[in-house]
Amino acid sequence: MSKTLAEKIWGEHIVRSAQGEPDLIYIDLHLIHEVTSAQAFDGLRLAGRQVRRPDLTIATEDHNTPTLNIDLPIADPVSKLQVDTLRQNCAEFGVRIHSLGDAEQGIVHVVGPQLGLTQPGMTIVCGDSHTSTHGAFGALAFGIGTSEVEHVLATQTLPLVRPKTMAINVDGVLPDGVTAKDVILAIIAKIGTGGGQGYVIEYRGSAIRALSMEGRMTICNMSIEAGARAGLIAPDEKTFEYVRTKPHAPQGADWDAALAYWKTLTTDADAKFDVEISLKAEELAPFVTWGTNPGQGLPLNASVPNPAEIADIEERGAAERALTYMGLEAGVPLKSIKVDTIFLGSCTNGRIEDLRAAAAILKGKKKADSVRMLVVPGSARVRLQAEEEGLDKVFIDFGAEWRNAGCSMCLGMNPDQLAVGERSASTSNRNFEGRQGKGGRTHLVSPLVAAATAIRGTLSSPADL
Amino acid sequence: MEKFVTHTGTAIPLRRSNVDTDQIIPAVYLKRVTKSGFEDGLFAAWRNDPEFVLNQPQYKAATILVAGVDFGTGSSREHAVWALQNYGFKAVISSRFADIFRGNSLKGGLLTVILPQENVEKIWAAIEEDPTASVTVDLEAKNVRLGNEVYPFELDDYTRWRLMEGLDDIGLTLKNIDFVTAYESSRPSYKPKTLPARS
Numbered sequence: 001m002s003k004t005l006a007e008k009i010w011g012e013h014i015v016r017s018a019q020g021e022p023d024l025i026y027i028d029l030h031l032i033h034e035v036t037s038a039q040a041f042d043g044l045r046l047a048g049r050q051v052r053r054p055d056l057t058i059a060t061e062d063h064n065t066p067t068l069n070i071d072l073p074i075a076d077p078v079s080k081l082q083v084d085t086l087r088q089n090c091a092e093f094g095v096r097i098h099s100l101g102d103a104e105q106g107i108v109h110v111v112g113p114q115l116g117l118t119q120p121g122m123t124i125v126c127g128d129s130h131t132s133t134h135g136a137f138g139a140l141a142f143g144i145g146t147s148e149v150e151h152v153l154a155t156q157t158l159p160l161v162r163p164k165t166m167a168i169n170v171d172g173v174l175p176d177g178v179t180a181k182d183v184i185l186a187i188i189a190k191i192g193t194g195g196g197q198g199y200v201i202e203y204r205g206s207a208i209r210a211l212s213m214e215g216r217m218t219i220c221n222m223s224i225e226a227g228a229r230a231g232l233i234a235p236d237e238k239t240f241e242y243v244r245t246k247p248h249a250p251q252g253a254d255w256d257a258a259l260a261y262w263k264t265l266t267t268d269a270d271a272k273f274d275v276e277i278s279l280k281a282e283e284l285a286p287f288v289t290w291g292t293n294p295g296q297g298l299p300l301n302a303s304v305p306n307p308a309e310i311a312d313i314e315e316r317g318a319a320e321r322a323l324t325y326m327g328l329e330a331g332v333p334l335k336s337i338k339v340d341t342i343f344l345g346s347c348t349n350g351r352i353e354d355l356r357a358a359a360a361i362l363k364g365k366k367k368a369d370s371v372r373m374l375v376v377p378g379s380a381r382v383r384l385q386a387e388e389e390g391l392d393k394v395f396i397d398f399g400a401e402w403r404n405a406g407c408s409m410c411l412g413m414n415p416d417q418l419a420v421g422e423r424s425a426s427t428s429n430r431n432f433e434g435r436q437g438k439g440g441r442t443h444l445v446s447p448l449v450a451a452a453t454a455i456r457g458t459l460s461s462p463a464d465l
Numbered sequence: 466m467e468k469f470v471t472h473t474g475t476a477i478p479l480r481r482s483n484v485d486t487d488q489i490i491p492a493v494y495l496k497r498v499t500k501s502g503f504e505d506g507l508f509a510a511w512r513n514d515p516e517f518v519l520n521q522p523q524y525k526a527a528t529i530l531v532a533g534v535d536f537g538t539g540s541s542r543e544h545a546v547w548a549l550q551n552y553g554f555k556a557v558i559s560s561r562f563a564d565i566f567r568g569n570s571l572k573g574g575l576l577t578v579i580l581p582q583e584n585v586e587k588i589w590a591a592i593e594e595d596p597t598a599s600v601t602v603d604l605e606a607k608n609v610r611l612g613n614e615v616y617p618f619e620l621d622d623y624t625r626w627r628l629m630e631g632l633d634d635i636g637l638t639l640k641n642i643d644f645v646t647a648y649e650s651s652r653p654s655y656k657p658k659t660l661p662a663r664s
């Protein structure tokens with residue numbers, strides 16, 4: 001029978017299936033961080049259970065770690081307790097951990113791929129909803145809750161109900177200055193924040209194929225923002241080449257066997273998706289959100305929408321509330337909006353290519369006096385690489401702050417937060433009320449738009465410079 | 466998870482309806498890193514009042530909570546169940562529970578018993594008159610017994626079996642662990658391992 005890529009991976013991981021029960025699915029890789037794992041380890045301890053496969057488990061510290069003075073003890077007592085607890089749990093249960101200060105520490109979804117632990121055809125879970133990032137390699141990857149973290153620790157499996165499949169085709173050539181981030185923001189604006197609910201999305205088409213691995217990660221990362229638990233892209237030569245040079249790539253005969261298997265990981269030509277959606281690459285433009293959910297986005301050339309013109313009553317109400325919270329007037333050109341803070345980082349856009357793309361625009365320029373800019377590499381490895389290439393100098397000369405790796409202002413759990421009423425252009429993935437700090441106002445953008453905005457002080461694309 | 470077949474203890478009347486999970490365990494207690502030790506946060510706001518029923522010595526040893534209608538509404542926090550269990554409750558009786566709380570409780574081994582409001586009222590009256598009255602919650606027979614009264618309740622067979630066997634989701638999967646071992650024996654060797662570490 002013809003199968004989609006997601007169905008193939010699912011089928012290969014069924015440990016047990018029984019009538020009227022969810023499938024028991026084997027998990028190839030379990031990623032752990034400090035915020036959602038403590039009670040899971042405690043549950044194991046109370047029940048006298050062990051971690052079944054420490055060799056398929058890896059931990060890092062990212063969500064609430066500071067990005068300044070990382071050699072000092074963590075000042076915030078709650079963060080310190082969570083990080084210390086993770087370290088103790090990993091020591092007690094024999095789990096590999098990359099702690100603050102370690103070259104492999106960083107955002108969990110940046111660390112997995114850079115170590116080569118993320119590979120095609122795998123099932124990957126983490127107590128974090130942006131686990132979908134790893135789908136860029138043709139893996140089935142999704143976020144789970146704390147009880148499920150405990151379940152995976154104890155059994156290396158999860159009882160799961162098979163999801164439906166959705167294809168999103170993006171064909172054609174992206175115009176200059178349009179990035180993976182703009183593509184995914186446009187997709188979410190089109191299908192809505194609930195459009196992907198219950199589905200695994202497969203991103204397909206020539207525009208997706210043309211993206212680098214890092215661009216593909218940006219797309220898959222935000223699948224959850226469209227309501228989908230997972231998003232994936234069939235692996236190809238780019239994928240294989242990316243994995244080949246990484247520390248945990250298969251070696252020797254294992255490489256040949258892996259490659260032969262990975263090449264089977266495509267959706268069969270006559271397989272059926274439950275839903276198919278298409279976008280034309282040529283019609284896409286630099287995108288920005290104006291509201292308080294990632295689906296409230298428009299091309300940068302547009303103006304703030306008028307809620308009165310929105311037919312759907314719920315959506316109209318949501319738009320009205322969003323504009324009040326964001327402090328915006330209907331009809332104002334998006335490009336006239338002044339921002340206070342630029343955040344370049346997160347598991348969406350904190351990888352080396354993102355930093356390079358922004359640095360290329362900022363080089364030799366000065367930031368607008370009215371803004372502050374935070375550059376937070378996705379991992380310590382990315383930071384080292386950037387320093388090797390001299391990108392840190394570019395950012396510092398420009399007037400930006402060059403920080404250590406972590407989630408930082410993506411969720412404002414550490415001291416990197418927006419103040420009440422402060423407005424950001426942020427390369428992260430969520431613009432919810434208060435996400436980046438109580439009362440903070442977030443506009444989601446690509447690294448290119450973030451850079452151009454830092455120069456002009458108003459939402460801008462590189463074409464405006 | 467502990468098996469629940471039948472439990473006999475004393476009961477405490479909580480004559481309040483719409484008790485939401487923020488009242489069961491306020492958000493400030495959620496920063497903990499354990500599943501245990503939440504008993505001090507249970508009904509924390511109300512316990513400041515010396516008159517509050519949990520503060521009354523005659524109910525100190527109670528293990529069955531008899532609550533008003535719509536118990537457990539609001540936030541989905543699993544901590545609400547942990548707090549009740551940490552305090553020592555084995556069962557909660559009410560005429561209606563919020564869905565998510567009921568799901569969490571039955572997953573976690575806290576038996577939530579639904580009785581008609583008139584029977585809840587009768588139990589309240591009886592345990593207020595005699596706080597030492599012995600109450601039995603019998604899952605096998607699906608009834609609550611107090612003095613000469615027998616109050617039947619319903620629970621689906623699958624959940625009842627799971628509770629009587631003491632099987633949480635993990636326990637259930639562990640019953641099928643041979644399938645997992647068999648699956649692992651045929652996993653390809655090229656699948657990556659985090660240990661030993663390479664970098």
Ligand code: SF4
Binds near residue numbers: 107346429
């Ligand atoms: S960077 Fe943001 S979205 Fe990504 S894992 Fe961290 S907190 Fe979550």
